[in-house]
Amino acid sequence: MVKYKRGHLYYPEIPIHKVLEETAKRIPDRPVFLYPEDMTFKKFKDQVDIVATALKNLSVKKGDRVALYAPNSIPWEISFFGLEKTGAILVPMNPLFKEIEVEYELNDSGAETIIVSQHEYINVAAVKDKTNIKNIIVIESEEKPEIPEGTIGWSELLSETKSNPPEYEFNVKEDLAALVYTSGTTGLPKGTMLTHFNMVSNIIQVSPTFELSELDIAMTVLPLYHIYGLNVCMNQAILLGAAQVVTPRFKVKEFCELIEKYKVTYSLCVPPIFLEVVRHLEDPNIKGYNWRNLKIFNNGAAPIPLELLERFDKLAKEKCNAKDATIQHGWGLTEASPVVAVNPIYRRKMESQGTLLSDTFHKIIDLETGEELPERGQVGELVIKGPQVMKGYWKRPEATKDAFWIDPKTGEKWLRTGDMAYIDEEEYEHLMDRIKEMIKYKGWSIAPAELEDLLFKNPHVFDAAVIGKPSTEMDIGQIPKAFIILKPESKGKVTEEEIMEWVAEKISAYKKIREVEFVDNIPKSSSGKILRRELVQLEKNRLGIK
Template identity: 35%
Template sequence: MFGSPYPDVDIPNVSIYDYLFTGLADHELDTIALIDGPTGAQTTYRALIAQIDGVAGALAARGIGTDTVVALLCPNTPAFASVFHGILRAGAIVTTINSLATEEDIQKQLTDSKATWFITVSPLLAGAKAAAASVGIVDDHLIVIDGAEGHTSLRDLLSEGATPPTVSFDPATHLAVLPYSSGTTGLPKGVMLSHRNLVANVEQSRPIIVVGEGDRVLAFLPFFHIYGMTVLLNLAVRQRATLVTMPKFDFVEFLRIMQDEKCSYVFIAPPVAVALAKHPLVDQYDLSSVHTILSGAAPLDGRLAQAVADRLGVRMIQGYGMTELSPVSHAIPDDRPDLELSSVGMTLPNIQCRLIDPATGDDIEVPSEGVSIPGELLCRGPNVMLGYLGNDAATREVMTDDGYLRTGDIATVNADGVVTIVDRLKELIKYKGYQIAPAELEALLLTHPSIADAAVIGVPDDEGQEVPKAFVVLQAGSELDEAGVMDFVAEHVAPYKKVRRVQFTDAIPKSSSGKILRKDLRAAEAA
């Protein structure tokens, strides 16, 4: 076992609302909490707390409480913060939905999470309304933040002036959020994260990811994803920084907002690092206000990280985590510029880790010098999820009896405790930071009448990013081509899940039990 070089932190036994929003001093209340990137509109902490309390009171008046699951489908806007924390302030549970989700995706999540209320925005209303109707959520339970005929708006909720409720629950066991993740394999599952999980991970992150009061944090990574939810929204708020929101990513707008709003701390995923290192437009903007860029959500090549650091003159660091860890378990600390940028840095406080041999299950020792042999990374701590919603079997697959979460990633650790992710045991594909479950795409492909069998793996594209590749066995006499396969998938999934490579084959390699041998496909691809 190995842990953090940093001392354990005290984790308050309170709700996420109380942790983030109680006891602010007057100067903190008057600090700008949120700036809407496209318009420049500002919201102070005082106004944000008032909006959260107003939303909580209005929702409670409608009967929403500790047993209610509320779905939230909303891009990054200041209103997201008010509504998200208003739901939690009322004691309800939030299941956040990907803004790129199809109607079918939304319906599945509403059904699985048992959401009975739905909050969205007018640009996403058509798909949301259809999905809501299919699971029995009536219009009275569908709130449209920016307003739509026949639906309550955020302005309506706030105008009621309702008093926020007094709610009582155990922060360690009461669910706060239900984001959806594929875990190490399989279809998306509801990850049960308690108020204590969220509080713990912010508190654990503070000594390592040093966002401070006075920082302006650019928030284009989606708040619906646990990375954006914890590391941007909740950490920035806890540190009384200012969040500058972007509802969708556009590289020119990204550069403009960084320049005009003088952003100082920027969280990205690796595809953005590629643009920052190579795109000629970067030289047209004054990005001198930026002092730190942290990359997460997918592995970042150390040479690429260094290229960004050199071009912009910033501190470039990398972090690691997964939804089931709330999500951060490792990051390059602010005070360790000597660490290799290809590493994911040090273990956060209050977390214990192990490396185990995937073949034998034996523990791998931390070396007294040099670097360990690779092994699967396991983590245990107060940020580890309670389990997968309604799926005990999947929970048992990733949780050990003594509370360790199997990450499905292969890592090494050196004598100083520096962790580097070197490979993936799990089957998930990480495309631009989004999780794609091969099993989901395979199940879809098999519904095509011309496809007899199929398998999907992740392969590198021209920029070294992972993309889904389908191996397809055609029915006899079929004339389906590569474009036809890709078009079929694209019609049924969110854009980030699209198959981007196709190879026709005579057979899919499988074990005697019928399990797809993706390692054989990967080996053949690499040959």
């Protein structure tokens, strides 16, 4: 029995694009965007219908995958709802991706259509012939509006398409809305299959925890390709009818100014944003801002030091007039669309990850026996279930099977979070460590296996192991460190810096290896698995961390 569960909510069985349609019907003349341009919900929906029509005209049909590879923008949001109305499945791609990553996700998802910003188009062009891509829609840049040959311009698509969108029947508990790729500790990134019901349920679950409405103004700064930005920032705002201030990337001065100028009432953030804002506001040359309308500043995606939250809270109130702002902290994972728990506004326990959302349940299981640990305070693996939990991993039946724990008493499926945790007497969750060996760098998830796979392609590398080395800087978390055994003929002929530079040229900037150590051996189990925990402990010992 969950003592402080939030109760049961009603979850309409509608596809995600119907959330927009319902809001546009309810408040057609209210603003959906304030920045970078004004737009009403009615105009937004009309443009969504045009994009849905254009995709239909390109033979995109229900169940097809459509990739979206661009920074945050109004066209990004229009594209999302347009492709969803076409019955397609979103494949959101990080705009920092380079060729090898673009090629992998396009081929793994089987996408035949991609909507890409002009700046990122060069990477699509480089791998197009190695994929199944047939249609390329380019969102033009203001600096260089000419579109490449063989592509379709976004502006042309909107101006020359007569609205006649398709209408499909959806089985929302089975039909996929998105394939959101998440890195695993074994193998390459996996596509998390999120249904329409998963995504709609989670925004309905989350909204009451923030106490927001159509009178609020959202700062949409988190990347929309990430499930936190996609569902909690964008889709929640659309459900509420809240106006959005959309920025392509975080720039601390612009961020602070936009909150003041547009009277932003809530912003969903990650630890690096908190730290950058604190450093900015602590600068004696910064006089401060007027954030008197700010109500909620929420942290997610990665744990955050309490000291940093306290510094932010103090500065926001003293230098920015944010007298009514509440700092919140919660957590989730891609496989849960993503939110699982949030600290209640009026009963915060910020050293924890918060209490469960409505209709979400949790247990702690013993790592050795797989049995439930019923007493509160016992440490084991946290497992959860709820309407927001994924269908499984795309084309990965074994990984899907391994992702769930079957309760031996009831036969129910519970998602294995991969987190060592305990639940306290008031039902707050406390995450302690990762069972899975994902590297968490500034809120980004980085798969050691992906970096190791790349390192093995280097002509000097004989063997390699990558770990997350604990960082002493509060906003970083861990840095990717590689332990490398060089080939005999390469010893003394290549430096650590040269290896790091080689990796940096081939992968997104946030995934870069930031430290290399040449070693003579790498600890492995009898079955050949890298014993990363031994390497992590080695680094902790060197740093004096218990």
